[in-house]
Structure formats: structure tokens, C-alpha cells
Amino acid sequence: MTAFLARRMLQAIAVVILVTLIVFTLLELAPGPDRAAVVGTAAHSQFLVQYLSWLGQVLHGNLGVVSAGGESVAALLATSLPRTLILVGFSTLIALAVAIPAGIFQAARPSSVTGHGLRVLTYVFYSMPAFVLGSVLILFLGVGARWFGAEGPQYAGLGQVITDWRDLTLPVLTLALGTIAIFARYMRSAAADSLDEEYVEAARARGADERRVLLRHVLRNSLVPVVTLLGLSIPQILGGALVVESLFNFPGVGFQIWQAAQNHNVPVILGFTLVFGVGAAIGSLLADIAYALLDPRVRYARA
Amino acid sequence: MGSAAVAILVAMFAFCFLGPLVYHTDQVHVFFKFANLSPGAGHPLGTDADGDDELGRVMVGGQASLEVGIAAGLLAAFLGSLWGAASGYFGGVTDAVMMRIVDAGIAIPTIVVLLLIVTIYRPTEPVLVLVIAATSWLSTARLVRAEALALRTREYVQMVRVMGGASPRAVLRHIAPNALGTIAVNVSFQIGNAILILATLSYLGLGVQFPAVDWGNMIFSAVQTISSGYWWQIVSPGVAIMLVVVAFTMLGDALRDGLKSKSRGR
Numbered sequence: 001m002t003a004f005l006a007r008r009m010l011q012a013i014a015v016v017i018l019v020t021l022i023v024f025t026l027l028e029l030a031p032g033p034d035r036a037a038v039v040g041t042a043a044h045s046q047f048l049v050q051y052l053s054w055l056g057q058v059l060h061g062n063l064g065v066v067s068a069g070g071e072s073v074a075a076l077l078a079t080s081l082p083r084t085l086i087l088v089g090f091s092t093l094i095a096l097a098v099a100i101p102a103g104i105f106q107a108a109r110p111s112s113v114t115g116h117g118l119r120v121l122t123y124v125f126y127s128m129p130a131f132v133l134g135s136v137l138i139l140f141l142g143v144g145a146r147w148f149g150a151e152g153p154q155y156a157g158l159g160q161v162i163t164d165w166r167d168l169t170l171p172v173l174t175l176a177l178g179t180i181a182i183f184a185r186y187m188r189s190a191a192a193d194s195l196d197e198e199y200v201e202a203a204r205a206r207g208a209d210e211r212r213v214l215l216r217h218v219l220r221n222s223l224v225p226v227v228t229l230l231g232l233s234i235p236q237i238l239g240g241a242l243v244v245e246s247l248f249n250f251p252g253v254g255f256q257i258w259q260a261a262q263n264h265n266v267p268v269i270l271g272f273t274l275v276f277g278v279g280a281a282i283g284s285l286l287a288d289i290a291y292a293l294l295d296p297r298v299r300y301a302r303a
Numbered sequence: 304m305g306s307a308a309v310a311i312l313v314a315m316f317a318f319c320f321l322g323p324l325v326y327h328t329d330q331v332h333v334f335f336k337f338a339n340l341s342p343g344a345g346h347p348l349g350t351d352a353d354g355d356d357e358l359g360r361v362m363v364g365g366q367a368s369l370e371v372g373i374a375a376g377l378l379a380a381f382l383g384s385l386w387g388a389a390s391g392y393f394g395g396v397t398d399a400v401m402m403r404i405v406d407a408g409i410a411i412p413t414i415v416v417l418l419l420i421v422t423i424y425r426p427t428e429p430v431l432v433l434v435i436a437a438t439s440w441l442s443t444a445r446l447v448r449a450e451a452l453a454l455r456t457r458e459y460v461q462m463v464r465v466m467g468g469a470s471p472r473a474v475l476r477h478i479a480p481n482a483l484g485t486i487a488v489n490v491s492f493q494i495g496n497a498i499l500i501l502a503t504l505s506y507l508g509l510g511v512q513f514p515a516v517d518w519g520n521m522i523f524s525a526v527q528t529i530s531s532g533y534w535w536q537i538v539s540p541g542v543a544i545m546l547v548v549v550a551f552t553m554l555g556d557a558l559r560d561g562l563k564s565k566s567r568g569r
Contacts, residue, residue: 011403018407026416029423127548129499129519131506132541135526139534150530239412243503247526258507261418269419277411284410 004292012285019277020058023270024051030266063271073271076256081275082158084252088241090172095179096226102180103187104222107195108214118184125181130243134174138247142170152250171248175240182236186229190222197221224295231287234280305557311550315543319365328359330516342535349535352524360516361539367517369547371431371501376494378436383443383493384486390444391451402448405441413438414503421509431510435497443489450482457481488559495551502544518544 028047057064063073102118109115125133142150149167153160161168194200195218203213242254249255253272260268333353342349348357390401420434504510505519506526513520518540525536 011406014403015406015410018403019410022407022411026419029420123549123552124545127495127499127545127552128541129502129506129544131503131522131526132537132544135522135529135537136534136541138529139532139537143530143532235410235412239414242412242414243507246507257415257418261422261507261509264422266419266422269415269422273411273415273419276415277407280410280412281407284406 005289008285008288008292012281015281016278019281020055020274021051023274023277024054026273027054027266027270058274063274064267066265066268073268076268077253077272077275080251080253080256083161083250084238084241084245084254086158086162086168087152087171087175087244087250087252088237090168091176091179092230092237094172094176095183096230098176099180099183100187100219100223100226103184104191104214104219106184106188107191108210108218122181122184122188125177126185128178130174130178130240131247133177134170134244134247137170137174150248152245152248154249154251171244171250174247175237175244178240179233179237182233183226183229187222187226190225191218194218194221224291227290227294228287231284231290234283235276238276238280304553305561308550308553308557311546312554315365315547315550316369319362319369322362323359326359326362328356330355330360330363331514341533348539349533351521351536352528357535357539360521361518361543364516364518364521364540365543365547367428367511367515368498368501368519368544371428371435371511371517372498372547373494374432375435375439375497375501376490378432379439379497380443380486380490380493381440382436383440383489384447384482386440387444387447387449388451388482391448392455394452394455398448402445405444408438408441409445413500417500417504418507418509421504426504426510426512428511428515431501431504435500439493439496439500443486443493446485446489447482450485454481484558484562488555488562491551491555491558495548495555498544498551499548 061074063077065072066076102122106115106118106122110119138150141147148169150170151167152171153164153167155161155164199221200213200217203217208216238254241252242257244250245252245255246258253276257269257272259265260272333355335353337346337350338352342357346356346358348361350356351360386401386405390398390405416438417434421430424430424434426434501510501517502519502522505517506523508520508523511517511520521540522537525533525540529537
């Protein structure tokens, strides 16, 4: 286990360093003034010197300023990140609760009417971009039926944001439906694979009924990869959050990135990209460690 | 499932590229008199804010979506296959370095990198193809690398080495062609994905630029007046995107299932 952990940590460190390098290389593409806003006085020195001085600043929590003399990028991040976490947290929980049973059902009864129906629904939501789904929901449930607000919560306080279910429902639902489709596709194939395994055959041979086979053997064994799935889906979910936040005018991290892109504000996009990238790399590391804790086969096989 | 997917794709191609030859509409001029008409006689899918016919616009808009999506998807699959095949073939330190680069690239949400790049470069169709491919090849690289790792121990690849064949030749002539099944499946997913990414960029106002039209920027315009409830302006291009992406995803699934049962049969 220690060997596996050490190896995996080293890999994660390499990935994080590469993320900073990629982000910094992207900065090289930016026009002079934008670059100067991020690297400051080092703008005229060599690439490596610039990179190291920028990295030093970042490690001190200095991600640059939003505009000359204005708010710092780190402060903007501190106000917008909790909002994104609320949106992503709620929708991921809903997605897991729906997708796990839906995926297993599809694998167990692929040719039943419900199985076919779930399959079609999964395809539809998987292929529908978040902005189409979100605008359709706004059109019919927000503007049409007036059940929910057409805009995300606009309060300054996080407590008010969480309790404003009328405005929070549509953004959460939009992100959740897209995530359900991604997870359900994965669960279906994971469950289909474990249905082919020998332990399922063995359980059936011992006379276990189908319900017991599904709950005790298939569900348990397909839950382990869900941890990996969660870790690997972080970038995709954050990308979805960007679209949802811009559609619903919800001032989270994604919304700020979108605003920054429209105003050509390179320091903001760059700082936020870095945080997203490092966050996702750490998430994938944690997922791998959790996987190894849950499934001893992994740590013996890879270490 | 595969044949249904092909049928949808053929129909959508005919609709976008042959449709305008049969169903003539003026998508250039502005007709305020006819703005925002709901579906009815003369305009089966209604009109948009400029008074242009929605059905004709979905046809024309699909051309950009399909062209950029297919070009970017193919390019991404090609780049990813080369990277993955080389990484898996060489193994060792080269493989570790190449795959950590892929890990780092995957960690950063694609759409964010794209936003940064199109903020700096004016997005034209060729630029969009390049940047979408440059951010999507990573998943293909992972898949093909796994395949290459399995293939490099096969006798015929070992033979090339023993006979003193050059490495690039082994990668191009033996590894890549034998991973072709995996690659074909992936091309289908990559195209569907590229169409989604392009639509998302255009929807965010940073993809295909006015006066050019694609499905994403049609929805971008429609969302500006969403509180007026002109549902047809969102539903029409939305359904078009969905049909094409569903078809490419189903095609990929069908190819993968076919590949699986073939290798089991052996």
C-alpha cells in the first residue's frame, strides 16, 4: 500500500506541475499587456525565469488582479467558488442517487420496456447540450408555468442561496440531468461487466435469487468504480457548471470565467483555469486512493 | 441500433446539404415585418428575431456544425491515436512522461481552455477545428495506448524489432492499424463530442461568428429573448443538435459492441 501511495503521489505531483506549465504556456499566447498583468516585471526575461517567478507568486496565493487597481483574482475566486460548489454538490448527489439504480436496471433487464425507455432517455440527455436543456426548462417551467425562477439565486449570502429553492431548482436540475446521463452510461456498462463475472454465476448456482444477485454482488462490485468515475468526471462537471452558470446568470466560478472571456480578461481566466486543473488532478488522486482502500486487488496489482 | 444511427445521419446530412436546394429561403436579409412568427403556414418552424425562416436556418446552420464537428473529431482521433500508439509502443520513461502530459491536459476542463484560446484568436472555422481537436485528442490517446501496450508484445511487432525495423515504422505499420477497431469506435464519439463543443462555444458567443450561422449561435440569439417564450427558436436547433449527437453516440456504441462480440467469438 505504501509503495502504491508513494507512486501515485509522485504521479500527481508531476501532473500538477504539468498543469501549471500548460497554463503558463497558454499565457505565452496572450498579447503583451495581458501577459504583463500576470507576470509583472518578469515579462521581459526568459521563459523559464518568467515561469518560476509566476509560480512563486501563485504559491503565495497571488493570482494577479482582476483589473488595474481592482479586486484580486484570489478574492473573486473566494466569493464565487462556494456558489459553484453548491451547484455542483447538489446536482452530483442527485445524479448518483438516480444513475446508479437506473444503470443497474438497464444492465439487468436490457430488453424490458423500462430498460428500453431508460436507454432512450439516457441517450437523449447525454446528447443534449446543457444550454439547450436549460433553456427548454426555463421556457416551460420558468417562463411558461412560472413554477421556478428563470435566473439562479442572486443573493450575496450563501445561506440565502441554498434556501432559495425556487431559483436554485432549475440550474441544479439542468446540471443533474446531464450528469445522470454520463453516470448511467458508465453504471450500465460496469454492471453489465460484473453480470458476466464468475461470482455472479457462482451465486446463481448456489440458488441465490435475482434480487440478491443484483443487490449483493452486482451493485457492490459496480459501486467501487463509481469512486473513480467521480474523480475522473470533475473536469466534465465543472465544464457543465460553466455553461449552466452563464445561462442562469449564477455568479459562480464558471460564470466569472465566461465574463472574463467576453471582456478579454486573461488574468482571471488563467487563475481560475489553474485552480480548476489542480483541483481536478487532486480529485483524481483522492479517487485512486479511495479505490485502493476499497478494493485490495488494485493496490497489490499496481504496486 | 447501428442501422438506426446511420439512417439518422444520412437523413440529417441530406437535410442540411440538399435541403436548401429544395427549400429556398433568404437567410441574409432582415425582415422585421416577419420577426418572431410562431410556426404556421409559410414558415413551418416559425421565424427568428430577424424574420428569417427557422427551418431554412436550421438547414444552413447544420452545415457549419457538421463540417467543423467532423473535421475536428477526425483530427482529434488521428492525433490521439499517434500519441497513444507511440506512448504504448515505447513504454518505460517515454510512456510515463507522455501519459502524465495527457493526465494534466485532461485535468483542465476543455471548455475553459477553449474559452482562453478563442479569447486570444478570432474564431474562424479552421481555427475552431484546430482548437477543438487540440483539446479533445487526450481521451483517444489513453484508449489507443492501452491497446498498443497489449499489441507490442505480439509476435509480429517483436519481429519488426528483431529484424531491425525502425520504431516509427512499427508504430505506423503495425500498432496503429491493429488498433483500428478501437480507433473507429472512438472517431464516432469524438465527432459527436466535437459537435457538442462547437455548439457550446457558439452558444457562449465565442464560436462561429455572426453573420455565419450554426446551431449553437442560433440558440445564443434565441436565449436573449427567452422571457418572450419563442420556444421554436430554441427547440428547432436544439433537436437538430441532439439528433446528430445521439446518432454518432449510438454508432460508436454499436461499433464497440460489434468489436466486443467479435473478439469474444475468437
